[in-house]
Amino acid sequence: MAREVPEREQQRLRLEGVGRRYGRRGRWVLSGVDLEVAPGALIRIEGANGTGKSTLLRLLAGLDAPTVGRIVGRPRTAYVPERFPAALPFTAADYLMHLGTVHGLSRPAAADAADEWLERFGAAEHARTPMSELSKGSSQKVAVAQALLAEPELLVLDEAWTGLDDPARGELEGAVVERTAAGGAVVFVDHDPRRLAGRPDATYAVVEGTLNPRTGNGDAHADGPHVVVRAQGPAGTAPPDEVTELAALVEEAAGDAHRITVPESRSDAVLRALLGARPPWHVVSVEPEPEPAPASVPDLARGIVPRPREPESIETESP
């Protein structure tokens, strides 16, 4: 499903000795920041309010230029602000169509992607609603959809989950994981420590304007709760490559079936890949991994509480 972003074509973004202050006598909001955002990386930025997190994200998104230091490389970028009070004279679908073309899609492709993403976030019925009449939550869905619809190489999320309902939050987590699986980089700030718990490749804390790597919380393989997908393909074929990449474990089971163990947050992507394969795979069952789950033990030991989630939403794929 997701468009693969070949690594060689993609520009990596690098901050070198970046500092930012506003005005000649302003205090330094950020200083001496070195950061490289590799393709496919999932990076979490933490820090108290007013420490410069948002400024760092704006620098990463190219919305702001550093006062000192430099920023090298500019992948195709999308940004989601914390609040999106969209007093815009468009319907949601029209706005997304415009933004899709600004992101580089053709008009028909932008219209299709707009429908698809509104549907994924459960806002399809708002497609024809003027933006000014949308609720806070619905306009946040539009803000998220505009960032995802062109499959950006770099996705910058500034508390993007704030204001979303629970299914949409889960969907956004899934979309983030999909994006990184497809080779896009994602940098996010969120006040909820459980957000994408265990998934970031790196976590940084902004403290008094400097960026410090956080250790002990950045293990890419501690993936949180897993689910087991049983799927059946044409006799004698292996699951699609994309599935193998996303999954933690792929085993053959009785009767041409495969047992695919996958982190919960990537399960949507796996299902999509299975259903989208040619010829499509038949999904027999999706269920939580039976306890004790070896992969979730380290998480529990670290005190990360797995988020309670509804049994996975396969229906996002069906019209």
Added chain:
Amino acid sequence: MTALLRYQAALLLRSQRALPPVILYAAVLAIGVQSGQPVLDSLGWTAAALLPVAAWLVRICATNEPSAARSCVGAAAGPERAHLACVTVALAAAGALGVVATVFVTFISDATSADHQIRLSAVQAGAAGLLATLACALLGTAVGALTTRPLLRSPGRAVPALLLGALLALVVTGSPARAAVSALVTGSQEGTVPVPVLPLAGAALLTAAAIAVACALTIRRSS
């Protein structure tokens, strides 16, 4: 860039915020232009009145989006390009308004010199009027670009600066707008049709510089 222009143009049309400046322009023309008046005088008025209108249109386009929406577009296309699209759409709107007004005024005016003694070619007069009008649209755009975001963000300072800038652009010696308008007025008195190409070129240069400064500052002064 096409997508950005289309987005900004749709924003301007649908927001209906362009209506007040357009109505103001129509009102000012109704006051200063009457049918049967000498064509070059009327065209001079038409051009001069467009300058503040163009500046106002730039202000409207530059402040049309909530900042969150501006950030989304800025990340996708680059804030400089996004701002360039804003200003370009405003300039195009002012230009279109000026062309329509110039054609209309040429049509209803008397193609003679100021004292109605010397006949002039209506087509040549109209062409001279177009050059002057475009020079004023350009310079108005420059004034607008320098007196709104990202240079001046608080409306308390930006609006007076815009008005003062527009006034100065019309009266200060050496301003291409003033040169273009006074070429028309002088031509009307002398019974000759001027070709204010030089003022137009000057206005284009100044405006390009102003827009470049404004666009470059989008990522320096953002917050």
